[in-house]
Amino acid sequence: MVRVTVWNENRHEQKNPVVKEIYPEGIHGTISAFLEEEGFPTRTATLDQEEHGLTEEVLQETDVLVWWGHLAHDEVKDEIVAKVKERVLDGMGLIVLHSGHFSKIFKTLMGTSCDLKWREADDKERLWVVEPSHPITEGISEFIELEREEMYGEHFDIPAPDELIFTSWFEGGEVFRSGCTYKRGNGKVFYFRPGHETYPTYYNKEIQRVIKNAVQWAKPVDRKRPVYGNAKPLERIAVKK
Template sequence: MSIRVTVWGENVHEQKNRIVAGLYPDGMHSTIATALNRDPGVTATTATLQEPDHGLTPERLAATDVLVWWGHAAHGDVQDAVVDRVCDAVWSGMGAIFLHSAHFAKPFKRLMGSPCNLTWREAGERERLWLTSRNHPIAAGLPDSFELEHEEMYGEPFGVPEPMETVFVSWFQGGEVFRSGLTYKRGAGNVFYFRPGHETYPTYHDSNVQRVILNAVKWAHNPATRIANPNAAPNVPVEVAPEPITERGPRLHQAGEEGFR
């Protein structure tokens, strides 16, 4: 059975910016989903902010093994009820991948429990990504480093919790460095943050970036049965108290008794 992926896109820049529309005429979400669908083990579909429930109904999330999220200009427009639904799905076992400006997405900030803030500069600089965990599954098939000719700079400090592993770090032409590929475990769900992907650059057409996202989908997939209600335990009452223990265990020898050692 293939991994079921939903690629969620804000789909705002594509409607308002001619440069973005030229690079991604069907939306960044469609470009990412098309690349994922080249792998026979993945079935990727898309959802956008503009759909009812932002395309993330309970039924849709129940049928999603891994959610890929890209957002930037409209984080505040995402309904809190949908945020709750997404986080519950992750805690239950759905994988989640947050791309680029999704560091400020409501679900990511909720899952991290931190400000998720950083420094940034949009100057079309070269970015070089270095592998820092060579044998990690997300790094499979990648060179030790690869470059993106033009990208937005993100710089440290990055206000997120310490990750399980840092898979990539980035160097930018202006001299800054950034932790660009971070893994987390939230409940039963695997979470990956990947930095590249500014909308005015062709980042999601890059074969190495596509490989990272595909690898991350396979890493984030949890084949185990979802936890039915991740918020139910352990905060539940115990209705019947156990029977009290009335029998004593073996009596300890007192000093001076026969057999005492």
């Protein structure tokens, strides 16, 4: 069974009554609830917990980490980011949601600014499936339509994705690479754009299905990381004359 940890900085829920009303148990609580319903053993972790809730024990018991952050990216300790990165390289899956594009862990794994254009204007968003054979799109129709969302627009300063799964169109005219996969070491990373805190996006059943599919896709492969550095020969090397 795939063990999931849902991480959320949990700051909007404390400061903004609109967000608190939409997500009374926190964004992490809403996401963990539908993942539990799917049968994934799920725990939550938040910024203000000791070690941000991502202790060595928790990380070792996590197969897939789901990450949501926005207001407090800079408050995430570098040593915790380093631990998460090592777990990803070891094989732990990472799903980065919405404004997590600016998180330290995503920027570290991407090696770019991860910057973009944005606007809060109740844009309609249409997420088009551009890789229909991918397991992350299983059970999804040709597109997902959200009546109101925050706009993210190109250029999105990320490396070219290994696979582009979704492309968004917004009512204001912008487009955006909204579902991107990457391989890093033994681990798999999925960035999924929707999920602004003042909209009930994570109650949308198709958005939930994408995240559930992504958890299953990102689960670790049962193998050790390759060994690097100076290597002894596997065969006898003949002396050259």
